[in-house]
Amino acid sequence: MELQNNLHTEDGWQIIERAFDPEQLVTTGSNFMLGNGYLGYRGTFAEWEAEQYVACIVTDTWDTAADSTWRELCNVPNGLFTRALVAGEPLSAFTGETRDYERRLDLRTGLSTRCATWSGAAGKSITLKVEKFASYDEVQLVVMRYHLEAHADTELILLTGIDGQVWSLNGEHFRVYEPAVEGALLRLSTRTVEFDTQIEVVEGLRLTGKAPVRTTIRQEERRILRELRFRMRAGDAITLEKVVAITHSNQCDAPRAEALALVTRGVAAGFEALYAAHRAHWDAIWAVSDIEIGGNLEAQVLARFNLYHNIIATPTHDKLPIGARGLSCQVYQGAAFWDQEIFNLPMFLYTQPEVARQILEYRHVTLPGARKKARDLGYYGAFYAWTSGKTGEELFPDYFFTDVLTGRPIHNHFNSWQIHISPDIVYAVWQYYEATGDWDFIVQAGAEIAFEVAQFLVSHVYFKKDKNRYEFIRLLGPDEYHENVDNNAYTNYMAHYALERALLIFERLAEENPAALEVLLARLGLDASVTAAWQDIVELLYLPQPDPETGVIEQCDGFFKLEDVTPAELRKRLIHPEEYWGWPNGIAVEAQVLKQADVLQLLAQIPRWPVEILRANYDYYEPRTEHGSSLSPSVHALIATKAGLYDEAYRYFMEAATIDLYNMSKKVMSGGSFLGGIHTAAAGGVWIMIVQGMAGFAVTETGVRFAPALPAQWEALRFSVRVRGHALAVEITAEALTVRAGEENPGALPVTVGEETVAVAAGETATFRSDGGVK
Ligand code: IFM
Numbered sequence: 001m002e003l004q005n006n007l008h009t010e011d012g013w014q015i016i017e018r019a020f021d022p023e024q025l026v027t028t029g030s031n032f033m034l035g036n037g038y039l040g041y042r043g044t045f046a047e048w049e050a051e052q053y054v055a056c057i058v059t060d061t062w063d064t065a066a067d068s069t070w071r072e073l074c075n076v077p078n079g080l081f082t083r084a085l086v087a088g089e090p091l092s093a094f095t096g097e098t099r100d101y102e103r104r105l106d107l108r109t110g111l112s113t114r115c116a117t118w119s120g121a122a123g124k125s126i127t128l129k130v131e132k133f134a135s136y137d138e139v140q141l142v143v144m145r146y147h148l149e150a151h152a153d154t155e156l157i158l159l160t161g162i163d164g165q166v167w168s169l170n171g172e173h174f175r176v177y178e179p180a181v182e183g184a185l186l187r188l189s190t191r192t193v194e195f196d197t198q199i200e201v202v203e204g205l206r207l208t209g210k211a212p213v214r215t216t217i218r219q220e221e222r223r224i225l226r227e228l229r230f231r232m233r234a235g236d237a238i239t240l241e242k243v244v245a246i247t248h249s250n251q252c253d254a255p256r257a258e259a260l261a262l263v264t265r266g267v268a269a270g271f272e273a274l275y276a277a278h279r280a281h282w283d284a285i286w287a288v289s290d291i292e293i294g295g296n297l298e299a300q301v302l303a304r305f306n307l308y309h310n311i312i313a314t315p316t317h318d319k320l321p322i323g324a325r326g327l328s329c330q331v332y333q334g335a336a337f338w339d340q341e342i343f344n345l346p347m348f349l350y351t352q353p354e355v356a357r358q359i360l361e362y363r364h365v366t367l368p369g370a371r372k373k374a375r376d377l378g379y380y381g382a383f384y385a386w387t388s389g390k391t392g393e394e395l396f397p398d399y400f401f402t403d404v405l406t407g408r409p410i411h412n413h414f415n416s417w418q419i420h421i422s423p424d425i426v427y428a429v430w431q432y433y434e435a436t437g438d439w440d441f442i443v444q445a446g447a448e449i450a451f452e453v454a455q456f457l458v459s460h461v462y463f464k465k466d467k468n469r470y471e472f473i474r475l476l477g478p479d480e481y482h483e484n485v486d487n488n489a490y491t492n493y494m495a496h497y498a499l500e501r502a503l504l505i506f507e508r509l510a511e512e513n514p515a516a517l518e519v520l521l522a523r524l525g526l527d528a529s530v531t532a533a534w535q536d537i538v539e540l541l542y543l544p545q546p547d548p549e550t551g552v553i554e555q556c557d558g559f560f561k562l563e564d565v566t567p568a569e570l571r572k573r574l575i576h577p578e579e580y581w582g583w584p585n586g587i588a589v590e591a592q593v594l595k596q597a598d599v600l601q602l603l604a605q606i607p608r609w610p611v612e613i614l615r616a617n618y619d620y621y622e623p624r625t626e627h628g629s630s631l632s633p634s635v636h637a638l639i640a641t642k643a644g645l646y647d648e649a650y651r652y653f654m655e656a657a658t659i660d661l662y663n664m665s666k667k668v669m670s671g672g673s674f675l676g677g678i679h680t681a682a683a684g685g686v687w688i689m690i691v692q693g694m695a696g697f698a699v700t701e702t703g704v705r706f707a708p709a710l711p712a713q714w715e716a717l718r719f720s721v722r723v724r725g726h727a728l729a730v731e732i733t734a735e736a737l738t739v740r741a742g743e744e745n746p747g748a749l750p751v752t753v754g755e756e757t758v759a760v761a762a763g764e765t766a767t768f769r770s771d772g773g774v775k
Pocket of ligand 1: 681
């Protein structure tokens, strides 16, 4: 099937490109990337270099280049580098003649394949097939099989090895490069500038087919390559299997020995065996996390493409963050934002809760960083970093954007005023608890997070004496165009939610785990009187209510007084297309134009509003939203579905799901900053739109609920969820919703659709009418 942007799919599991577009290197490098949560290997060609954005980004390698202020993940030397010289001419996608080109990414197995027949000026044609994967079995491995077949007699040279001349966004991260030959293997060792992290890239090769007439090693400062010379006759073929390990001292004690051992074992096992082991992991992932869409192949492949990217962005080997651009490049420093809890996490919460727990444990181990940030800014408790790497210390700079008209840096206050990140994390902690019933997690980690966030909120809130209420002032809500606002509704409600949960946790601990509570309070330097302040704020915090006449909630104090103008009209006032719209002088600052969902974000997270309120707020805010953030469309799809605006919902579903694949992404450059790469929040948002939106899935006190609204464009929707140890396989058609309970489920789970509730026991199936009622 033909998709947009020159792409195709066969059965909804592949992304296929049949025409190479040199204008889209940033986009296709991200879209076709491989990854496993430990590393991300961009979808680039084996012969490419820094100029084509080649990158293998490895998590837990945060470092600051000597001439930079950006602490970001390192892009490590490229161990898959392989260039073919056919009759002296480099095989290249940019020169010569290419026939039968095809590049595909198999989402089911995480395998990328490139095929082409190429001939250069000498007319010697050669057929190429390159397959590669980033192993899920041994996450430090990337593996490639490079197969060439000559169609004419020709001299062929292959340069293959490790290339250290790779793309880096913010400066040089390595202070040494040490190339070496280790028996049959090649090695390039580096050490980072700031933390002296030792990074090892080791490459091993297995060559079959025509034998080389000569093999030499070429060693340059940042490169170590084998030069293999062949005298090919028409019909001769060669196959290189390259096994590359990337290890570093933040993840293991002896990275060199480990990389050498991994590659030695990998070369002995060979491509097929390594691939089989890797595939088994993907089979297990898809068995719980796949979403099947019947009757619409485009929607099907879009869904899987986004699930794939949410999965490969997520570290499962350690307590580390999910980057806002995953591991697709160094943008946003490979670090977590609120995106992680609000957009990436839900899919894991309800399909792989053990992964969700680990993501939240990452927030627990980074509490020291959050405490430090609170202290540094004059608060106490835990103020989580807006941009959080390994330690949880703030990575976001004070100056992010540049005024493109004057060239002066803009002081953005994302890190200091966007306080909602802290209650957002408590929100996610509680969502996890509701989804799993895992009280042990609350005792071990969740309580400490919730108490420390509550304390931070106590230290931040203001008591407005004349109004006898608490307020949060000097905020930056989700809509980043309006800085320094008071009583951002989203923030106030999230803070209220977090304080309520802290109280709940406190009470239950006091009852069920008093010893653990005592230890925790002692460690935090608190006593039982601490809850009085939390309770007082819960009772007296100002929560902006829907206007009694219009039903609209004001985004922040004074928002309705700002100029009412559409984003399209406002855009005409730009002097420069890359101008930043927000603080302090941007065109949106004095206007009711939002960068992204804000009140709608609140309605998405605190689902207590009747449909009229959803509708009124959608109708008000949607036309005023610029969607300058990739987080915005999926929230609009969710609220539109819940408000019964199905055409709107589908339009926004398509917008969110195609941001990367169809290159609809927000500008690669904004306010002078490079912002390319995979938008992982949008990828996570696809699961939310489908499962929580179109299927209307929600966890209730005793079971689960569905409110299906199958798009008219689809015939069926199938997915699985796991709730409190129960596995449920769900199928929705226009007529019916069927829930099949897993054979191993611990008893019956009440499932509600409309007004009907059925307790579905292990191994049983219940069928409801899609509009409610039991079939
Ligand atoms: O967290 C988001 C923010 O809401 C909008 N700007 C980009 C950030 C990272 O995705």
